[in-house]
Amino acid sequence: xxxxxxxxHLLFLEVAGSELRAPKSxxxxxxxxxxxxxxxxxxxxxxxxxxxxxxxxxxxRDALPEHIIKQAEERRGKFINKLGK
Numbered sequence: 001x002x003x004x005x006x007x008x009h010l011l012f013l014e015v016a017g018s019e020l021r022a023p024k025s026x027x028x029x030x031x032x033x034x035x036x037x038x039x040x041x042x043x044x045x046x047x048x049x050x051x052x053x054x055x056x057x058x059x060x061r062d063a064l065p066e067h068i069i070k071q072a073e074e075r076r077g078k079f080i081n082k083l084g085k
Contacts, residue, residue: 005037
């Protein structure tokens, strides 16, 4: 069941792109967004018009774990550096 909700939210993201808003998506910080299908979280960013998935996990608490956000920030930084920007 969760797989279908994740698939549905990814489709919303594909169609709406950066226009996707709450409750399906939420801005976290530093150009990182959170896709929110049930208790599953997918942290992503945008490069030009493409959404880049950085990390996903099952959320067990109300607040996003800081180490997960930092992991997403590091991955975004590596992605940007690879592009030479």
